[in-house]
Amino acid sequence: MLERKEHKKMYKSGKNWAVVTLSTAALVLGATAVNASANTDTESTDVSSTVKVTTDDNNVAVKSVVLGSGQTTATSAATAKETTSESSNSSVANAQKANSKEADFTNSSTSSSASSSSADNKVANSAQVTDNDEQKAAPAVKDTENNAETPVNTKDSSTTDAEKTTPQKENNSKLNKDAENVVKNAGIDPASLTQDQVKALNKVNFSKNAKAGAQMTYSDLKKIGDALVKQDPRYAIPYFNASQIRNMDAAYTRDAETGEYADLDIWDSWPVQDPVTGYVSNWNGYQLVIAMMGRPHHEDNHIYLLYNKYGDNDFSHWRNAGSIFGYNENSLTQEWSGSAIVNSDNSIQLFYTINDTNNAINHQKLASATMYLTADENGVHIEKVDNNHVVFAGDGYHYQTYDQWKQVNSFDDNYTLRDAHVIQMPNGDRYLVFEGNTGTENYQGENQLYNWSNYGGNDLFNIQSLFHLTNTTNIDYKKAIFANGALGILKLNNDEKNPQVEEVYSPLITSNMVSDELERPNVVKLGDKYYLFSATRLSRGTNIDILNEANKTVGDNVAMIGYVSDSLTGPYKPLNDSGVVLTASVPANWRTATYSYYAVPVKGKANQLLITSYMTNRGEVAGKGMNSTWAPSFIVQVNPDNTTIVLAQATNQGNWVWNDNSENNNMLGTLQTSALPGEMGKPIDWDLIGGYGLKPHDPATPETPSTPKTPETPTTPEVPSTPQTPVTPENPKQPETKNGRLPQTGSDSNKAVMGLGVATLLGMFGLAGVNKRRYY
Secondary structure, eight states: OHHHHHHHHHHHHHHHHHHHHHHHHHHHHHHHHHHHHHOSSOOOOSGGGSOOOOOTTTOOOEEEEETTTTEEEEOOHHHHHHHHHHSOOOHHHHHHHHTTTOGGGGGTOSOTTGGGOHHHHHHHHHOOOOOOTTOEEOOOOSOTTOOOOOOEEOOOSOOOGGGOOOOOSOOOOOOOHHHHHHHHHHTOOGGGSOHHHHHHHHTOBOOOSOSSSEEOOHHHHHHHHHHHHHTOTTTBOOOBOGGGOOOOGGGEEEOTTTOSEEEOEEEEEEEEEOTTTOOBOOBTTEEEEEEEEEOTTSOOOEEEEEEEETTOOOGGGOEEEEETTOSOOOSSEEEEEEEEEEOTTSOEEEEEEEEEOTTSSOEEEEEEEEEEEEEETTEEEEEEEEEEEEEEOOOSSSBOOHHHHHHHOOTTOOOOOEEEEEEEOTTSOEEEEEEEEBOGGGOOSGGGGGBGGGTOSOHHHHHHHHHHHTOTTSHHHHHHTTOEEEEEEEEEOSOSSSOOEEEEOOOSEEEETTBSOOEEEEEEEETTEEEEEEEEEGGGBSOHHHHHHHHHHTSOOEEEEEEEESSTTOOOEETTTTOEEEEOOSOTTSTTOEEEEEEEEETTEEEEEEEEEEESOTTTTTSTTOOOEEOEEEEEEEOTTSOEEEEEEEEEETOOSOOTTOBOGGGBOOTTTTSOTTTTTOOOTTOOOSOOOOOOOOTTTTSOTTOTTOTTOOSSTTGGGSTTOTTGGGGGGGGGGGOTTSTTTSHHHHHHHHHHHHHHHHHHHHHHHHHHHTTO
């Protein structure tokens, strides 16, 4: 009996010691959890020490930014997703909460486009890294005039675990005064920045003044992409009735290279215009248009003269006067886009682009020639072409030369010097506005990433974008350091038939760090203002996320941008706040896909433009026998507040002169009728993700199409003052429940409280066990 009693006492004693041991361990773990939750300087390699930056364009969780080598690494998507639920958010994510009340946050726009995607909303709400495994980017291609591009697979915002860098143990660097101010304005805790992030911010030139011309900023690019993805009806190109579209009869002609008749593609086109007003010229009773044409599936790029009776709107009545430079052309020397005006002796002064491809690279130069034409009962004929010569090949300072570009010759660097648009002032002075790249005055390079004026958003957006673009592992970094697009201007001398350069000016528009290609500039004077337009593609920009979103939701990423000034030489301001004027509406491999937009003034309308373009991308991408052809034209209204709106007024294909007989709204369609049978959902040729999630839009807008003569009373222009639709950016308030940096709100602090609670309960049981031992 005594033996059983001693055994029982020993058993109870052992059990109580076990309880005490468990209680002690729980208390220690609870205290450790509290300490870890409050400690922001831990040496652990746990992701809680990562400064997590949720960028609006890429959502990159940045480990560090090493400026000396430009080395930046990002956590993998999988690690980042785990980080969201198990570790702390960054100071920048906290800054999003602090700044969520700012309407100006739309500059960083967690995107009006992102609101259409649950995945993007998830990014906005949880500040987590998105998985870009399925996203693809469109690289630069040799034929920059061709809209059919082939993107490549990229993982823009993630790296492997092996590529991670070790977090900084502590931040001993100090922000300079300018950097400190922007960090404070962004709502970011300076103590949470890594040393490398501090160094990056200290390296920034915070001047907001552009080095040359107005700027297309990184914020502008984001807004243009958002408008495209959203299919904003103010900018979305009208849907056209695919069943009404046909090849151009006049495109069946002798080919400039073979001399044999063939059905040719027709793309970039421009009318012969009055040198001062810009109206399409009435040349001996004819309207004249010059166009790039060539055989499908060949490097066959040459220019032809087309004509029709002035004011004739019948597409089938256009005729072809033939290749301007004859029929011994070859693929090594090509002619690209330009402009043309009527000289004082009724000859035509042509400006175009000579493109030398002898080294398999597009060596472009601005050129000019004088065309002498005759007309008889059989039509218009090219009598001869004189004075064919190069006008400008870059000066190196204002505009990049081919030799400068060749020194780098990177796949990510796109060289442009083309698309000269001539405009004459009332005093007879002639100017060329053209596409180019900036020279040493404001050259390309990694230093452009540290020019604050290139970003254009609020301080939070700019800081997020800075951390994103300095991530050397993603495609945007590689493109941004070379991006130096420009819309340039020069003055010609007074020799109208043999023009030479008299003076070269700084660019009117630059897109350093943002885009490497601003195509086909043209200037239209409406009233006392000058409007500068350009066609562009998001694929030439440096925001892979908005490009991928556009390609997935629309199937194309083309746009037309516009600017306005009181003077031809500037300064210019973007229309619609960001410059967006037109955005793609249908996939690039549909019959009704358009590009190469060219605005023509409408007689008697000081606030309307006729928009021309070509339709169906080259190389029969829409199907066998469906060649590139002229698209129906349509009207864009320009409002006094520097906004624009697309009107539901369309014409026949190939209409260049708007008159009382121009309107044919039977050419307009819907999302369904803009696709031929079998096109809806057809995988795009550049191996884009199948399915488009297309959104219908109403090109009519509240403007009544039947009353285009009174466009001065639009009902919607008050909306463009906020095209960014800053609804979703307020969502970042939610991450406050996941912030592990602050013990009182973080998940770690909750674990700590739970641990303390368990420890207390176990301790109570342990004490109860001790008291019971006193009775034995």
